[in-house]
Amino acid sequence: MAKAVAVILCLAVLAGCGSTAPPQFQAGYAAARRPLNQILSDVNGALKGVRGRSTVRVAGTVGALAGRFRKALAPLEALKPPARIATAFTTLTSSLRRVENDLREISIAARRRNLVGASLAVESLSSDARAASQAAAVIKQKLYAR
Numbered sequence: 001m002a003k004a005v006a007v008i009l010c011l012a013v014l015a016g017c018g019s020t021a022p023p024q025f026q027a028g029y030a031a032a033r034r035p036l037n038q039i040l041s042d043v044n045g046a047l048k049g050v051r052g053r054s055t056v057r058v059a060g061t062v063g064a065l066a067g068r069f070r071k072a073l074a075p076l077e078a079l080k081p082p083a084r085i086a087t088a089f090t091t092l093t094s095s096l097r098r099v100e101n102d103l104r105e106i107s108i109a110a111r112r113r114n115l116v117g118a119s120l121a122v123e124s125l126s127s128d129a130r131a132a133s134q135a136a137a138v139i140k141q142k143l144y145a146r
Contacts, residue, residue, distance in 0.1 A: 028078075063103075
């Protein structure tokens with residue numbers, strides 16, 4: 001449950017609102033956030049609904065989410081952030097890359113019926129989602145403070 005909360009926190013912080021950033025970055029950031037937010041919401045639902053499902057089904061679901069996440073992350077990584085948020089933006093994107101890797105590791109562990117490996121990957125997912133959430137909060141503070 002704590003892991004799902006970390007994903008929800010990341011989702012909430014990525015949501016953002018109005019911006020004082022350059023219009024091109026603002027538009028790109030908003031467009032890149034939307035699919036990532038949806039996928040993070042889907043991850044949260046998938047992790048909450050694991051009990052009673054076969055490991056093969058969990059592996060397939062989480063693996064598909066990892067693939068969607070990777071594709072959705074590319075537009076965010078292609079953005080050139082304003083200097084005042086460059087460090088936080090780098091932290092955000094690297095944390096989100098680790099989230100994608102964690103999803104792949106969960107899928108692999110589930111496919112192999114490796115409960116210890118899956119548990120470790122979920123712990124890592126929680127930690128990486130928190131790091132992304134913290135970086136997104138800094139971005140939000142610097143970009144969206146009026």
